[in-house]
Amino acid sequence: MQALSQQQLKTLVGEAALEYVSGGEIIGVGTGSTVNCFLHALERIRDRIKGAVSTSPASTALLRELGIPVLDPNDVDELGVYIDGADEIDHHGYMIKGGGAALTLEKIVAAQSRRFVCIADESKLVDLLGTFPLPVEVLPVAERRIVRQFEAMGAQATIRQCGGAALLTNHGMHIVDVRGLQITDPLLLEAQVSQWPGVVTVGIFARQKAHVCLLGTGQGVRTLTFCA
Template sequence: MSAATPMTQDELKALVGRAALEHIGHGHIIGIGTGSTVNHFIEALAQQRERIVGAVSSSEATTQRLRAHGIRVFDANEVEELAVYVDGADEIDPRGFMIKGGGAALTREKIVAAQARRFVCIVDQSKWVQTLGRFPLPVEVIPMATQRIIRQFAALGGTARVRLRDGAPLVTDNGQHILDVTGLAITDPPAFESMVNDWPGVVTVGVFAHQRAHVCLMGTPEGVRTISFDGPGR
């Protein structure tokens, strides 16, 4: 017999998107992130949309997708607390710390994550790393501070570049720009996040340490691996 055909990255994303439904209770308002893995979760949720009251969205793209499926979208200010937040990550480490922002929605993602009692991170196994920093770190910045922030990252050994779209700086849903920073090894994510957040002109740094994951659903060729980060130290 021939060996089974390995699952593609997209199939692994669909696998964890469906698995995330098991972490969604009935009658709640939930938070939903942004990105290709989350899109698979939304497709699965659309088949059972009656189980939730609605969602708070982390981006205009996700809002449009949810509404297209008939899922009610609430403004974050209408909701005091969310039962769970489901989102992907560009990197996640063994402590549940993440890099996020490849889809340029990091600021709203962090806002929604802060409203949720639990953060369920859904990824394929390529996102698992021992030390954050291999993926370019997204940082949302106010444009007038761009060059100074680039110099501050250079002093740390990082190379920051403005993210472009069609030859011009990408503009986020919040009207700001994104820097992508390479050359960093982030060994103390909470301290790094706090430091960069204090730099004038930084809107949000894409290190999610203070809003780290409670659980990671990781798609592997053997199926969905569930990694819990609950317990002391959270």
């Protein structure tokens, strides 16, 4: 049997995520190539959902192209489900997110949702978070001090660049990418870094962990369910 390509795996998990979309609800939608596969599958049942809250301009544009209403998070009390990918996910449902620089809105939408369904290929499943650089969204005025705080922990921290200058997020902030961390206690590190003055959002999703992960594997879609 020929091995499935990464694109085929993304399509499989995107299709599988439809099972978690209930009729009459507003859903949360992330961003990325795997989420795009989910959105193209979602088009088939678009008349069953009331609308979506999107975490990125790219997903917003695709949702509108597919005829799905896009709502502002402030206009929605609760979302039935949030479907998004992850840069890393461990066996407890804790994740690193923010590779696309949308981590603040992603965390807001995750907190608004009754259930977080992570869709990913099996390369994203890890025993210990930290191989993927940890994104931290920061106020520009505080970025150098935050870099030094991570360096004092033995990590390497750099300000993410775009076109020779510091990348600006949708909120006008900068991203510090942190390498060399072994995140043995995601809940503790998320809480600690979130308290540093100047930090807007840390890309550890431990309090807003995944409830379910649909993992694309060579044998098909593997469903991981995590304790609350």
